[in-house]
Amino acid sequence: HFHHRVLYLSTGRVPSNLLPPTTISLNFEPFLCYISATMIPESVFSISPNPRFFYITPSVQAAIAKTQYVVRARQGLTTIIGDVGLGKTSLLRLLYNEYDDSPEHTSAFIVNPKQTSETAFLKAICTEFEVKTKRSQRETELELRAFLIDQYRASKNVVLFIDEAQQLKGPMFEQIRQILNFETDETKLINIIMAGQVELRYKLADRSKRALVSRIAVSSTLDALTPEEIQGMIDFRCTVAGVANPFEPEAIDAIYEWSKGVPREAIKLCAMSVQYAGLNKLKRIDRKSVV
Secondary structure: OHHHHHHHHHHOOOOHHHOOOOOOOOOOOOOEEEEOOEEEEHHHHOOOOOHHHOOOOHHHHHHHHHHHHHHHOOOOEEEEEOOOOOOHHHHHHHHHHHHHOOOOEEEEEEOOOOOOOHHHHHHHHHHHOOOOOOOOHHHHHHHHHHHHHHHHHOOOEEEEEEOOHHHOOHHHHHHHHHHHOOEOOOOEOOEEEEEEOHHHHHHHOOHHHHHHHOOEEEEEEOOOOOHHHHHHHHHHHHHHHOOOOOEOHHHHHHHHHHHOOOHHHHHHHHHHHHHHHHHOOOOOEOHHHOO
16 A cells, blocks of 8 residues: 555556546546646646746836835835735735845745734844844833844835734734834834735724824835736736747636636636646637637
C-alpha cells in the first residue's frame, strides 16, 4: 500500500490493479491549456494577491497616489476601503513591496488583526517591527516609541500596513490613535495604512472613533471595474504572462456582466473558462464558453 501511495503522489495516477473493473482511469496532470497553440498557465488567472498581475485602474491609481503622499509627507494615517474582491490586499502588497525594498523606509505588515485585546495588538505590531515586547502595555509602548525615535534619527520613514482592518475591535482603534501620538513638533514618527471592507467605514463612523477619524489625512475608495477595465485587466494579465488573450469580445462582455465588475469574480470566471476551453480543445473562448 505504501508503494501504491508513493506511485499515486508522484505520478498522479492510481495503479491499475487498484481500480475496480468499471472505473475510468483519469490522468491528473498539471493544468496547462493549449488554445491556438498558446500555453496558458494557471497563474495567469489566479486569485492570489500577486502584485505582478495587479492591474492598475484609475481608482487604484488614486489610492496609490494618496498613500504615497501620506507617507512622503509623514501625515500619519490613511484608509483604503473597498468591497470584497476589489483588490485591497493586492494593492497593499504592491505598496508594501515598494516601501519594503526602499532603504529609506522601514515597513511592517499586519495581515489579519484578530487579536483579542489592545495589548496583544500592540505586541503584534512590535513583533512585526522586531521590537522587544514587555510585560505591561505601557512598557511596550515605550519600547515602540524608542524604536520610532531611533528610526527617525536614522532618517527612516516608518510605515505600518494593516489589512482586513474591519476586524479591528474598539480598543485596538484607540491603540492606533495612541501610536499616532508618537510625533515630533514637526512630523509623525509612523505612518499607518489601514485597508478594509465597507464595514470599516461604519466602525469609524461611530462617535467613539472621532479622535482617530480626525487624524485620517486622506481616505481612498476602490471601485468596481468598468467593462473597459475588465478588458484591460485580462489583456494586462495575458501580456505579463507572455501569452495571447484567448477571449472573444462577447466573452469579455459576459465576464463583466456575471462578475459585476468585481476583479476577483472576473478572474475566477476567466480561470474556469480557460479550463473549459482546454478540455474541449477550443481555439478561442466565446460567450458560450464562459463558465
